[in-house]
Amino acid sequence: MKIKVVSTAQEINATMTHGQTVVVVDVLRATSVIVTALANGAVAVWPVLSVEEAFAKHKTFPPSNALLGGERGGVIIPGFHHGNSPFSYSRETVFGKNIVLSTTNGTRAIRNSNGADGLFLLAMLNLPYAATKLKEIENLMIVCSGTNNRFSADDALCAGMLIVELEKYTQIETDDLGLVLRNFALQAGSPAEKLSSCYHLNYLKSIGYQNDINYCLQIGTHNILPRLQTDGSVMIWKD
């Protein structure tokens, strides 16, 4: 398998992803939220770019069937039902609902990658399962969402961990960034230890989201792989 890694949402566009199989990563917290919401029975997550687009999309559903979720600067958007904490997407809250989600970087990375033939979402939560589903792919592009157009170590570590996990099944040829991230993943220490100086992690901690961080850094708690559908929704992939 050949793997190319893209370091931020800003660097990717529909043309670059055309015909590719792409995995988008935003460990803290967008892809962790999407994995959680779908695992808890949300019908679909609709990633949108702007707040205006979110309100417009939400109006297309009967009010009792849809929730508005997302953040700017890590905090809930005024007028939305929920922010971007995975704990806001419990079974009681999301079962049977459509979630319209707008986040600063994660939903942008998904949108910017939408030329892909197959677009899947990765978090640490579903990493081992994702590897079992992606192991036969010949060319894989991993898109790290980053933070405000900057490289972010949480996504980078997860990308490296996916490369290491895929190596259990197949021979991997990767680009220079993939090579560095693979080595980062193989270093001793837990994700929390490796990410102790991560800017976005420390920002989330400073605004009171340590529990979210602990949750999102768990590995392999969810056996689902979310996939972008042609209508723009994200659902659990049933192959």
Ligand code: MLT
């Ligand atoms: C994002 O998409 O930028 C985020 O997931 C930010 C966050 O909720 O921490």
